[in-house]
Amino acid sequence: MEFHKTLDCSTCSMASPVFCFLNHQEVAKIDDNRIEVSFNPGDTIMKSGTPKTHVMSFYQGLAKVTLEGKDGKNFILDFIRPQTFFSGPGFFFDNKHYLTITAVEPCKVCLIDMDIFFQMMKDNFEMAFAFMENSNKFIMNLIHKMESLLIKHHHGRVAESLLYLSGVIYQSNPFNMSISRKDLSDLTALPKESVSRILQEFKNEGIINMKDNTVHILKEDSLMQISQNG
Amino acid sequence: MEFHKTLDCSTCSMASPVFCFLNHQEVAKIDDNRIEVSFNPGDTIMKSGTPKTHVMSFYQGLAKVTLEGKDGKNFILDFIRPQTFFSGPGFFFDNKHYLTITAVEPCKVCLIDMDIFFQMMKDNFEMAFAFMENSNKFIMNLIHKMESLLIKHHHGRVAESLLYLSGVIYQSNPFNMSISRKDLSDLTALPKESVSRILQEFKNEGIINMKDNTVHILKEDSLMQISQNG
């Protein structure tokens, strides 16, 4: 971890849309009340159950947002890429974390004092509204995720995840999957054995190719169909 | 439906906590820009996909919040009882409904013009914050629901639902279940046949009693244990 700052809010191009309605004074105040933190893969960025003191601007790397269930079962609700603003549902409520965020690739974030951010929303309704929009998008993600998990069968879930990883998270087609099979298992809410099997099936059917964590989607149409109907 | 008003905001005791920070002027403004609507069981209060023009204060009856999936599969995310404020995740985003709300028992609601409510949040940050707290509670409900559905087996889900209906929704122990088996099926994300079977099992094991839609929980401890471990 580094405690000196390498960025300047006034020139930062990595800020989330939540911050785009601030005037110079407000930007300066954010700058004075933030800390930059780096995380290595596997590091916990936010831990469910702990007190919530900051909101987060995620500006580098890849992280996973996890719901910790019982018996050590975890569910990945989403992956985070820059630029993302994250406060979490405990904000305004009991100021605790309800989700765990873990670095998958090396990450850099700015942590902004929650009270400062809170006060700023009082004076700047545009930021407050941008914050609310951000919350609502999070809700819609959750709803979509829920729908997928409830409706789709195993093959469909894996197909959807591969398309999501390639299209949204890694944004390339032969993509190097930096997440583990366990992560894929937590993302699809499937036992890791099932994930292995299904990936193997996709490979045998010529839908994808796999080698050394590099996945190549060969028949995107087939995957989309499996994702829809499976 | 009745188009004349029977209530007065300034003396209304059925308002959600979201409205508790308003001054006289603001209360009057809400009063001028709301309509009272009654719904019969089965009526659609809000329909997914339609434009969103109002926020809702739910002050009488029982309704279900449904996520419409593919192939006519529906999932009940929650039931609504007074007093509940509901805006929905489309607010601030594309102003469409993403969830469907349907009356289960006769319902009465106030629909408040969305733009008026929006403007009022600009001037009254306390209401805006109460609104945000409401949103975050909704998120936490969703997360809890998701966890249950992902972790628990069929018996556990039915057990949890019975406890929820008795404890939260109907607030009595021998309770008259105004929701249908199909609703119970949509709530637990289980085929209705499975719901029937499991209820019957619970009955045979002396955990509950059932007659004419009246359900009596006899062994709450057993149900709680099944809900936890099942």
Next chain:
DNA sequence: AATTTAAATTGATAAATGTCAATCTAAATT
């Protein structure tokens, strides 16, 4: 490079689960 550790794959099996069809019950309509 050798050894150890962890992760991923594969196979076999038992259990859970969804679907179809048929029966039964209750409610609604005439």
Next chain:
DNA sequence: AATTTAGATTGACATTTATCAATTTAAATT
């Protein structure tokens, strides 16, 4: 009250799915 309709229950079956154990592969450590 008789008829119709919708909803709920039950049974049987095929399929899906989770779990355990064993093997293989890859990564990390010495």
